[in-house]
Amino acid sequence: xxxxxxxxxxxxxxxxxxxxxxxxxxxxxxxxxxxxxxxxxxxxxxxxxxxxxxxxxxxxxxxxxxxxxxxxxxxxxxxxxxxxxxxxxxxxxxxxxxxxxxxxxxxxxxxxxxxxxxxxxxxxxxxxxxxxxxxxxxxxxxxxxxxxxxxxxxxxxxxxxxxxxxxxxxxxxxxxxxxxxxxxxxxxxxxxxxxxxxxxxxxxxxxxxxxxxxxxxxxxxxxxxxxxxxxxxxxxxxxxxxxxxxxxxxxxxxxxxxxxxxxxxxxxxxxxxxxxxxxxxxxxxxxxxxxxxxxxxxxxxxxxxxxxxxxxxxxxxxxxxxxxxxxxxxxxxxxxxxxxxxxxxxxxxxxxxxxxxxxxxxxxxxxxxxxxxxxxxxxxxxxxxxxxxxxxxxxxxxxxxxxxxxxxxxxxxxxxxxxxxxxxxxxxxxxxxxxxxxxxxxxxxxxxxxxxxxxxxxxxxxxxxxxxxxxxxxxxxxxxxxxxxxxxxxxxxxxxxxxxxxxxxxxxxxxxxxxxxxxxxxxxxxxxxxxxxxxxxxxxxxxxxxxx
Numbered sequence: 044x045x046x047x048x049x050x051x052x053x054x055x056x057x058x059x060x061x062x063x064x065x066x067x068x069x070x071x072x073x074x075x076x077x078x079x080x081x082x083x084x085x086x087x088x089x090x091x092x093x094x095x096x097x098x099x100x101x102x103x104x105x106x107x108x109x110x111x112x113x114x115x116x117x118x119x120x121x122x123x124x125x126x127x128x129x130x131x132x133x134x135x136x137x138x139x140x141x142x143x144x145x146x147x148x149x150x151x152x153x154x155x156x157x158x159x160x161x162x163x164x165x166x167x168x169x170x171x172x173x174x175x176x177x178x179x180x181x182x183x184x185x186x187x188x189x190x191x192x193x194x195x196x197x198x199x200x201x202x203x204x205x206x207x208x209x210x211x212x213x214x215x216x217x218x219x220x221x222x223x224x225x226x227x228x229x230x231x232x233x234x235x236x237x238x239x240x241x242x243x244x245x246x247x248x249x250x251x252x253x254x255x256x257x258x259x260x261x262x263x264x265x266x267x268x269x270x271x272x273x274x275x276x277x278x279x280x281x282x283x284x285x286x287x288x289x290x291x292x293x294x295x296x297x298x299x300x301x302x303x304x305x306x307x308x309x310x311x312x313x314x315x316x317x318x319x320x321x322x323x324x325x326x327x328x329x330x331x332x333x334x335x336x337x338x339x340x341x342x343x344x345x346x347x348x349x350x351x352x353x354x355x356x357x358x359x360x361x362x363x364x365x366x367x368x369x370x371x372x373x374x375x376x377x378x379x380x381x382x383x384x385x386x387x388x389x390x391x392x393x394x395x396x397x398x399x400x401x402x403x404x405x406x407x408x409x410x411x412x413x414x415x416x417x418x419x420x421x422x423x424x425x426x427x428x429x430x431x432x433x434x435x436x437x438x439x440x441x442x443x444x445x446x447x448x449x450x451x452x453x454x455x456x457x458x459x460x461x462x463x464x465x466x467x468x469x470x471x472x473x474x475x476x477x478x479x480x481x482x483x484x485x486x487x488x489x490x491x492x493x494x495x496x497x498x499x500x501x502x503x504x505x506x507x508x509x510x511x512x513x514x515x516x517x518x519x520x521x522x523x524x525x526x527x528x529x530x531x532x533x534x535x536x537x538x539x540x541x542x543x544x545x546x547x548x549x550x551x552x553x554x555x556x557x558x559x560x561x562x563x564x565x566x567x568x569x570x571x572x573x574x575x576x577x578x579x580x581x582x583x584x585x586x587x588x589x590x591x
Contacts, residue, residue, distance in 0.1 A: 045133040045241030046309060047142065054244065054312035054338050055372065056509030057094035058410045058499055059144065063380045064101050064123055065109060066451045067414060069464035076451070076463070078119065078128035082135045084454070087481060091417060092499040095142035097246045097314075099380060101129070102148075105155050107215040108433065109449075111248065112153035116233040126240075133241040142243035144314070149230050150252040151216040158229075159217050163203050173226050175209035175218045176201075177259055188261045189289040190281045192274075192318075194437040197289060211252050211289065213433060221254045227298055231305055238309050245306075247337070250299075250315030251326050254292030262288050265321070273320040273347040276442035282320065291319060291326060300335045314339040314374045314409070324360075328368020339374040339409050346382050351389040352399070354523035354540050358516045361407070361525075375403060376411035384415070384448050387422035397494045398538065398577035401561055404502040405527065405536045405581070407513035415452055415476075417495040418484055423450040423473045431470060446470055453480040497561050505557075505583075507532040522547050522574070533584040539574035547572050553585035 068080030078101060088096060100110030101123040110120070119125055136143045152159055162170040177186040177198070185198035185207055191214075198207040199214045209218040219226050234245065262284040275281045299315075306313060315337045317326045327340035344360045345352060364373060377385035377399065386396055396419050403410055425446045430436055435444015451469075453476040455462030461472045461480050484490035502508045511529035518524075521541035527534045535554065539545050549566045556565040558581040565580070566572040572580055 045130060045137060046239075047137045047241065047243060049142065049243065049310050051307075051310045052510075053094065053142065053310070054314075054409060056409055056502070057142075058092070058404075058412065058502065059095045059097050059314070059374070060088050060091065060093045061097045061099065061376075061379060061411055061413045062088075063099045063414060063449055065469060066449050066463070068452065068454070069466070069468070072465045073122075074464050074466040074468045075122055077122065078124040078132050082128075082131050084452075085132075085135050085139055085141065089139040089141055091412075091496055092503065093141070093412065095144055095243065096136060097144040097146065097411065098132070099146045100148055100248075101145075105153055105215070107153070108213055109431075111148050112151075112155075112213065112216050113148050114153040114155040114157075116147075116230075117236050130240070137241070143241070144244040144246050144312075145237060145242050146246045146248055147234065147237075148248040149219070149233075150249045151210065151212060151218045154215045154217055163201055163208070166204055166206075170225075172220055172223050175220050175255055176204060176206045177209070178206055187259050187288075188284070190262075190284060192279070192281050193434055194279060194281075209255065209289075211249070218252070218255070221295070221298060222257060227301065231301060234302060234305055238306070238311055242311065244312040244314075244338075246341070247313055247315040249318055250330065250337070250340070251295065251317045251319060252290045253298060254295045255290070256288035256292065258288075260288045262286055269321060271320050271347075273323070273343050274318045275320070276438055278438050278441045285321065286319065291322065296329065296336065299330060299337055303335055303337065312338040314341050314411075316341040318343070324364050324371075324373075325367040327364075327373060328371035331372045332368065332370035339372050341411070342373045342375055342408075345375050345377055345403075346379065349388055351391065351395065352402075352540070354518045354521055354538070357402075357406075357523055357540075358518045358525075361513060361516055373408040374411055375406055375408050376413065377403065378413040378416050378448065379411065380413065380449055381445050382448065384413075384420060384422045386416075386419050392542065392577075393419070393489075393491065394577040395542065396491055397562065398540065398579065400491070400495055401498050401558075401579055402523075402538055402540075404498040405508055405525075405534075405538075405579075407511070407527065412495075413448075417492050418453060418479045418481060419491040420453065420476055420479055421473075422447040423471070423476070425450075425470065429471055450476065453477060454482065456480040456483040494561065501558055501561055505532060505534060506530075507534045519547055521545060531586060535582040535584070537572065537574070537580040537582070539576065539578050542576045544576060545574050547574065549580070549582065553587070554582040555585055557581050557583045 067076040068084045070079040102113045103115035103120045189197040191197040265285045270282045432444035432446045451463035453461040484492040507527040507529040511527045516525040524537040563581040
């Protein structure tokens with residue numbers, strides 16, 4: 044009864060709001076957010092005008108990686124509530140016009156999952172090959188040189204089987220063996236369970252990690268010149284390898300096609316997270332091109348880097364995307380639960396924050412917003428003694444982990460713990476976040492919150508922005524311009540991505556200035572365009588006019 048009727052292409056150009064449930068809203072006073080807390084705050088999310096929510100994992104878990112280590116795929120961890128509470132999330136979201144996507148972590152489970160407990164019990168049980176097991180080398184060392192993205196080798200010795208098992212992440216997160224047909228069937232049954240419960244799609248965690256090289260060949264070294272910290276911090280030796288055997292297996296697409304067939308039965312959609320620092324956009328194209336694969340892929344290009352996105356970087360990124368994935372569909376984000384919040388990462392002023400929000404809504408692709416992004420929340424400074432993230436503990440202090448972006452949402456300026464909870468939260472609430480709380484933003488006409496509402500509404504008003512093509516990308520210093528086109532609509536987007544005024548020109552044509560409510564400015568009659576700091580000019584070609 045909770046299944047929502049929807050257009051098969053609802054995902055194309057959709058704006059998706061990510062909820063990290065531990066930190067969204069606590070409903071029972073234990074200091075941890077939960078599903079009923081999400082129900083309480085869904086009207087705020089709906090007021091933004093977004094199309095869907097993505098809820099990070101809430102499944103039964105020992106919480107070694109805060110829910111990304113699943114011990115039961117088809118139940119809710121008591122920390123977050125119950126299946127009945129989840130049903131209430133679905134019902135409330137659908138009543139508010141919001142679709143619901145949930146975070147499926149299929150590449151690995153918790154070591155507390157019954158499947159793994161059985162698999163490790165012997166070499167000949169029914170689930171013996173459900174995980175990736177391998178004998179040691181003759182000298183007792185690991186089967187190959189693969190590394191864990193969380194630090195150290197990707198292999199852990201198990202004394203029960205006297206074999207190593209693969210873990211691309213924490214030791215407590217053994218990798219499932221997707222070369223086993225029974226594993227694929229079981230995971231498709233998990234997806235079916237949630238689709239029948241009313242979810243409208245999935246965010247697929249680490250989608251390119253599903254399959255490994257059957258021959259367990261060593262990864263080759265990666266030249267220093269090609270290394271970057273796009274998917275792992277610079278201090279992590281994971282960046283020293285070219286990851287061609289531990290992930291990115293070509294047969295992975297076959298499983299994705301099976302999942303797509305299942306989703307098509309209820310017009311559900313998925314966005315896959317591709318984690319690869321060298322071939323991310325290429326794999327995005329491989330996984331999203333065609334009607335039988337995933338609809339979208341989460342791209343990391345705008346999530347990394349400590350300098351604000353330059354006009355040239357945006358142009359280069361889309362040129363690269365057009366070369367390696369011309370038929371693919373990206374999902375862009377500036378912030379999420381794994382990276383430093385972009386307000387702090389890029390040192391943005393309020394005007395800069397508004398400019399980048401407008402830009403995001405004009406780019407081709409779908410969009411993910413992270414909770415608190417609409418409030419302009421900065422990254423929180425977390426003391427080592429308050430640190431929860433095992434990733435941060437491993438690489439402290441050069442990499443401080445992910446807790447700084449996971450602190451509780453700020454709802455009420457003057458309330459204890461900013462209205463998130465009545466008890467001490469699992470992570471501290473910075474005093475600076477109180478000042479940016481949602482209730483204070485509602486009363487401030489200049490607040491970023493209202494700008495996000497306006498730019499999301501503006502995107503929805505124009506199909507060219509939501510689902511059209513993106514052409515004629517040009518860069519002039521700090522000025523970025525591109526055209527978005529769909530049937531009967533051509534929009535020229537010009538952005539000054541700097542804190543100083545610039546002058547440029549617009550092409551000859553019968554242009555109508557649109558977007559005045561989001562700060563768009565009008566060119567002069569002689570086609571000269573004066574752009575203030577961080578200002579856009581968004582122009583609609585008059586369908587009856589002429590573009591010279």
